[in-house]
Structure formats: structure tokens, C-alpha cells
Amino acid sequence: MIDLKDLREHPDKYRKGARLKNVAVDIDAVLQMDEKRSAAMREFETLRAQQNKASGEIARLKDPAEKKAAVARMQSLKQQVQAAQEQSREAESRLEPLLLSIPQPPDDDVPVGKDAADNLVMYRWGEPRQFAFTPRSHAELAQKHQLIDSDRGVRLAGSRSYFLVGKGAELHNAVLRLAMDLMTRQHGFTAINVPVLVRESAMRGTGFFPAGREQAYRVGEEHEAEDDVRFLTGTAEVGLTAFHMDEVLDEADLPRKYTAVSTCFRREAGTYGKDTAGVYRVHQFDKCEQVVICRNDVDESKQWHKTMLGYSEQLLQKLELPYRVIQCCTGDIGVKNAAMFDIETWMPSRFDGRDDASGYGETHSASRLYEFQARRLNLRYKDASGKIHFCHTLNNTVVASPRILIPILENYQNDDGSITVPQALQPYLGGCERIG
RNA sequence: GGAGAGGUGGCAGAGUGGUUGAAUGCGCCGGUUUCGAAAACCGGUUAACCGCAAGGUUACGGGAGUUCGAAUCUCCCCCUCUCCGCCA
Numbered sequence: 317m318i319d320l321k322d323l324r325e326h327p328d329k330y331r332k333g334a335r336l337k338n339v340a341v342d343i344d345a346v347l348q349m350d351e352k353r354s355a356a357m358r359e360f361e362t363l364r365a366q367q368n369k370a371s372g373e374i375a376r377l378k379d380p381a382e383k384k385a386a387v388a389r390m391q392s393l394k395q396q397v398q399a400a401q402e403q404s405r406e407a408e409s410r411l412e413p414l415l416l417s418i419p420q421p422p423d424d425d426v427p428v429g430k431d432a433a434d435n436l437v438m439y440r441w442g443e444p445r446q447f448a449f450t451p452r453s454h455a456e457l458a459q460k461h462q463l464i465d466s467d468r469g470v471r472l473a474g475s476r477s478y479f480l481v482g483k484g485a486e487l488h489n490a491v492l493r494l495a496m497d498l499m500t501r502q503h504g505f506t507a508i509n510v511p512v513l514v515r516e517s518a519m520r521g522t523g524f525f526p527a528g529r530e531q532a533y534r535v536g537e538e539h540e541a542e543d544d545v546r547f548l549t550g551t552a553e554v555g556l557t558a559f560h561m562d563e564v565l566d567e568a569d570l571p572r573k574y575t576a577v578s579t580c581f582r583r584e585a586g587t588y589g590k591d592t593a594g595v596y597r598v599h600q601f602d603k604c605e606q607v608v609i610c611r612n613d614v615d616e617s618k619q620w621h622k623t624m625l626g627y628s629e630q631l632l633q634k635l636e637l638p639y640r641v642i643q644c645c646t647g648d649i650g651v652k653n654a655a656m657f658d659i660e661t662w663m664p665s666r667f668d669g670r671d672d673a674s675g676y677g678e679t680h681s682a683s684r685l686y687e688f689q690a691r692r693l694n695l696r697y698k699d700a701s702g703k704i705h706f707c708h709t710l711n712n713t714v715v716a717s718p719r720i721l722i723p724i725l726e727n728y729q730n731d732d733g734s735i736t737v738p739q740a741l742q743p744y745l746g747g748c749e750r751i752g
Numbered sequence: 753g754g755a756g757a758g759g760u761g762g763c764a765g766a767g768u769g770g771u772u773g774a775a776u777g778c779g780c781c782g783g784u785u786u787c788g789a790a791a792a793c794c795g796g797u798u799a800a801c802c803g804c805a806a807g808g809u810u811a812c813g814g815g816a817g818u819u820c821g822a823a824u825c826u827c828c829c830c831c832u833c834u835c836c837g838c839c840a
Contacts, residue, residue, distance in 0.1 A: 358802070361809045368809090371821040375770040383820095390820035564762090564799090702781085704799080 317691035318418050320350065333421025336428060336646035339527075346414045353407035360400035367397050416526055419651035420688040426655050429645025435658070436645065437673075441629065442638030444662045444675060449731040453665035454722040455594035458484060460733055461752050463725070464595060464718065476584065476598045480718060483751045487724065487737075488602065488717045490744035491635075492577050495604035495714040498631055499575040505606060508576045510555025513546045518558045521693040523652035523685070524550070530585045552578035553711045556607035557689055564704060565697040571610035571620070575714065577602060594665075595718040596677065604714040611697070612687060612705040617654075621684040624712040625657050628680045631715055634740040637723045638662040640676055652689065657682040659713075664726045679720055682712035 323330055327343050334341045370390055377383040427436045458464035463484025469477035480488050499505040513535060519525040524532065533548040549555065556574045565572070580603050591597035606627060608620045625641065632639050642658040649656040660676035667675030687706035690696065695707050728736045734752035737745055 354802080357809085361802070364810090365808055367820075372771055374820060387820045394820065702797090 317415060317688065318420060319687075319691070320415065323347070323418070324350065329421055330418055334419055336422050337419050337649070337651065338430065338647050339419045339651060341414075341418050343418070346411070346418065349407065349411045349414055353404070353411050356400065356404040356407045360397070360404040363393065363397045363400050367393055413526070416520070416692075420654055420685065422646040422649060423654040423684070426649065427643060427645045430647045432644075432648045434645040435648055436643040438641045438643050438657075440638070440640040441633065442636070442662070444638050444667070444672065445664070445727055447664070451664045451726060452729060452733065453594065454663075454725040455665075457725045457729055457733070457735060458594070458721075461735065463487070463751075464721075466595075473599075475592075477600070478595055478598060478718070483745070483748070484718075484721070486745050486748075487721055487741065490741040491715050491717050491720055491724070492602055492604050493744050494634065494740055495631055496575065496577055498634070499604070499606055499627065499714055503573070503627055505573040505575040508556060508559065508574050510549075510552050510559075510576045510578050512549045512552075512555070512578050512581070514549055514554060514558075515546060518554055518561070519547050519549075521561055521689065522554045522557050523689050523692060524554065527651050531583050533581050533583060548581035549578070550580050550582045551603060551711075552576040552580070552605040553607060556605060557609070557695075557709050557711065558693055560609065560695050560707075561693040563695065565609075565695075565707065567611060567697050567699045570697055570707070571608050571616075574607045574609075575604060577604045580716070594722065596722060598718070601716055601718060603716040605711060606714050607709065607711045609690075609695070609707045609709050611699075612708055614686065617684055617686055617708045617710060620710050621655065621657070621682060624710060625659070625682045628659055628682065628712055628714055632659065632661060632679075635720075635724065635738050636740075637727060639679070649683075652685055653683045654686050654688070655684045661720070661723045662727065663723050665722070677719075677722065679716065679723070680713040683710060685709050685711075 318330065323343070324347065327347060330341075331343050334343070367390070370386070370393070374383060374386050374390070377386060427434065429435065452460070455464075455466075461483065462481055465479040465481050466477075469479050472479075496507060500507050516525065519529075519532065531550060535546045535548060555578065556576055559574065560572070580601050582599060584597055584599060587597060595601075606624055608624060610616050610620055629639070629641070639659050639661045642660060644656040644658055658678050659680035659682075661679040662675055663677040664675065666677050686708050689709045690706040695709070696704050697707055698704050724738060724741075725735055728738060730736060732752075734750055736750055737748050742749055
């Protein structure tokens with residue numbers, strides 16, 4: 317949710333922001349609606365004030381006849397008040413969806429661009445491995461060692477579904493455990509287990525609705541009342557960020573640092589035929605997420621953004637997987653973000669043999685939202701002087717699996733088809749050093 | 753799924769039609785006192801919106817209604833808790 321006052325004062329900022337993000341919104345229509353609402357509200361409040369005043373006077377009248385006359389005089393005012401209230405409410409209810417649809421303008425330091433093709437490569441870590449043999453894809457490796465069973469997954473749950481089996485499941489659990497341990501033990505994040513089945517208000521509050529609604533699974537029968545409907549979350553960001561929804565925190569308790577592993581559900585609507593081999597794009601996966609809720613301070617937000625990005629890099633470095641860090645351009649950061657970094661990890665099977673860029677696949681996404689989510693969630697804090705502010709929120713992937721199994725299997729394969737278990741994961745697999 | 757109880761300010765808890773945005777207690781903040789602290793005493797302490805201000809409007813789970821006027825009355829919904837049943 318953007319700041320309505322700011323929209324009134326700087327409409328161009330939002331026009332430009334929407335244009336840079338390739339989002340079609342009619343700012344003028346919003347401003348008109350806002351004007352209409354304000355007028356209706358003032359009208360209603362004036363009338364209501366009159367009514368309240370008269371009511372107080374009636375209460376003080378002792379003489380029954382006088383009282384009766386005064387009450388009779390109020391009849392017509394009552395009609396007017398009701399009509400004005402009706403108008404005011406209608407204007408309000410028409411303004412709200414318009415406001416929800418206005419994207420957060422991208423930050424000044426975000427490169428301008430149309431889509432993912434215009435994203436900026438910031439830097440790389442590690443060198444893509446040169447194979448002395450023809451490397452196998454993760455799908456082949458998984459098949460060979462019976463780590464991932466897509467055939468049975470599809471039979472049971474449809475396309476983009478899978479079973480993780482044996483060491484496949486162990487590897488999956490291992491990376492998530494490693495991620496969780498890193499965030500809690502080393503970086504002081506509080507571990508949380510979040511609901512993945514949430515109300516619409518949580519989805520709207522975190523900015524996944526209304527834009528993006530088609531990506532979420534809706535749970536509930538058709539005949540059920542809207543209030544009984546729940547949605548499966550596509551990330552623990554929802555639970556972690558909405559944890560303090562409608563609360564006023566103490567500034568002294570900020571920043572709040574939370575991490576969670578949760579199962580994530582995504583319809584992947586509009587991606588038919590894309591990334592169908594293996595487990596790159598699936599409907600259900602597990603992810604360790606990090607969320608920071610901090611003071612309303614742009615510099616602090618930017619600082620946290622970098623820091624959180626660093627935590628994820630640290631995880632990839634522990635796994636010794638080559639990656640590159642991308643600054644996403646204005647057209648690729650989505651409606652809710654002010655800025656976004658992606659981390660792409662080297663996946664040999666995606667490499668086309670010519671352009672290195674082809675071999676990197678997205679594994680992480682770090683978002684900086686300023687007060688956009690906090691406004692929608694009504695998530696605030698009180699500063700030392702007692703003033704109330706909206707918090708800032710940020711989030712980033714720590715690790716998502718099975719997608720991360722792709723670079724692990726492919727980068728750690730040996731010429732005989734066996735797979736070396738990354739050192740950092742061996743303790744989580746009972747010391748197992750090699751698969752196959 | 754069956755039966756019952758309840759939802760009021762940070763918390764506890766009054767309040768059943770009129771100056772109650774809300775008693776009282778706790779907590780919190782400030783002051784007096786003290787070498788300092790505790791205790792005691794005094795004062796302050798919900799938020800959103802409109803307004804330069806004075807001031808005004810809204811909100812007692814949510815919605816609808818009755819009324820000149822609703823925390824208080826009526827209807828619908830939601831949520832929480834207890835007991836029974838079922839269940840990981």
C-alpha cells in the first residue's frame with residue numbers, strides 16, 4: 317500500500333513508478349476518486365457533528381413536551397446523515413481497490429529496464445566447473461540414483477510434482493537444516509514455524525494480492541463464504557512478515573529477525589511447457605526464508621538488504637556453488653518491491669555451451685519493501701518520543717529445495733556418475749561422503 | 753460433529769439507551785521525596801482521519817437494523833475458550 321498523502325502531493329512519482337514497472341494504473345482516476353471521497357466524508361462529518369450536538373441537548377432537556385418537539389425536529393437530519401454516510405462509504409469502497417493496485421515506485425538506484433533481460437549482473441563468486449567428461453543433468457543423475465521420482469509424483473499429483481527418495485530426501489532436509497542453523501546460530505534470527513494456510517487478508521497485507529492472485533492455490537468449496545476461504549502461501553514471507561500484523565512494536569525491539577522453513581505452493585500459471593524437465597519449476601517445494609522488520613529508515617533498509625544478501629551468499633559459499641548476483645531492473649521487481657537482488661547459481665545442464673549467462677539459474681530473491689507491506693499489514697512501532705511509524709520489511713531466500721539440488725547434483729557429479737556430498741552437508745547425512 | 757461460555761484501552765476488568773472514548777486496578781512515562789533507589793503521593797498515558805489552529809469525525813470482534821441518540825436493544829456472521837466425540 318502506498319501513502320495516499322504522498323500520492324496527492326507527488327502523483328508524478330507514482331505515474332513514473334508504474335510506467336517503469338510496466339504496470340498499467342490510472343493515477344488520475346485514483347486522485348479523482350480520492351477527491352470525491354474527501355468531499356463526501358467532510359459532508360458526512362459536518363452533518364454528524366450537528367446530530368451529535370443536538371443529541372446532547374436532547375439528553376439535557378427535562379420537560380417531556382420540549383423533548384418530544386426536539387426529537388421530532390431531528391427526523392429530517394437523520395435522513396441527511398444516513399444519505400451522506402452512504403455516499404462516503406461508497407466512495408471509500410471504490411477507492412480502496414484502486415489504491416491496492418498502485419505499485420511501489422522503484423528506488424532511484426534500480427536500473428531501468430523492461431524485463432529480466434535488462435537485469436544487471438553485479439558480480440560473481442566462484443568459477444563454473446570445467447568438466448573433463450560429458451556432465452549429466454540433475455534429472456539424469458536423480459534417476460540413476462533414485463533420488464527424485466517424477467513419474468510417480470505426476471501419477472499422484474499431476475504435472476510438476478515429484479517424490480524425493482532416499483538420499484534425495486536426505487539432501488533436501490540437509491540443506492534446509494544447514495540454512496536454518498546458519499540463520500539462527502550464526503546470525504541470531506529467531507526460528508519460527510508459520511501457517512501456510514492463511515486468510516486473504518494476510519495475502520493482501522503482504523502484497524501478494526490482488527496482483528498475483530492467480531499464483532496462489534485457493535482452499536475451500538465454491539459455496540463457502542468468503543471468510544472461510546484460505547490460501548496456500550507461496551513463501552514463508554507471508555507468515556513471517558504478517559506475524560506482527562496490526563501490532564505496534566517498540567522501537568527498542570527492532571530489528572526483528574525471523575527465519576522459517578515452510579512448504580511453498582505455487583500454481584505457476586502461465587508457464588506451461590517452461591522448465592518441465594526435473595525439479596526447477598514445481599508446484600510444491602520447501603524453502604528457508606529470512607525476514608527482517610526494521611525501523612522506518614531508508615539507509616537502514618538498504619543496509620539490511622545487503623546484509624541479508626550476504627547471508628544467502630554465505631550459504632552458497634558453504635556449499636561451494638558458483639553463483640552470480642543480479643540487480644533486477646525496474647520491469648522485473650514486481651509491484652511491491654522498491655528494489656530486488658537475485659542470486660543465480662551455476663547449473664551446468666542449463667549452460668548452452670556458449671554464453672555463461674545461460675548456465676545461471678535463479679535460486680534466491682532478496683526484496684526491499686520499505687513500508688509498503690507494513691502499511692497494508694498495519695505493522696507499526698513506537699519510537700522513543702512516543703511517535704508511531706510504519707516499519708520497514710525485507711525478505712530473502714536462504715535456500716529453496718529441491719531447486720538447490722540441481723546445482724548440488726550437477727556440480728558435484730563425478731565421471732562415474734556418482735555424486736560427492738558437499739562437505740557442509742555431510743554431517744546432516746550421517747557423515748555420508750558420496751552417493752553412488 | 754454435539755453442548756456451553758465469552759469477545760471492551762498494553763493487560764486485568766467495570767459498564768445494559770443519553771455530557772462514557774469509556775470507572776477501577778496493574779503496567780508504562782513524568783514529577784515530588786531520597787545521597788541513590790524502593791515505597792508513598794501528584795500528574796500523564798488508545799488510535800486513525802480532517803483542520804494552520806480551535807476543534808471535529810470514526811472505532812468497545814465484524815456487518816446489518818431499531819432509535820433524535822447504541823459499548824448497552826434486535827438479527828446475521830467471525831473468532832476465542834471449556835466439555836464430549838473424532839483425529840495427526
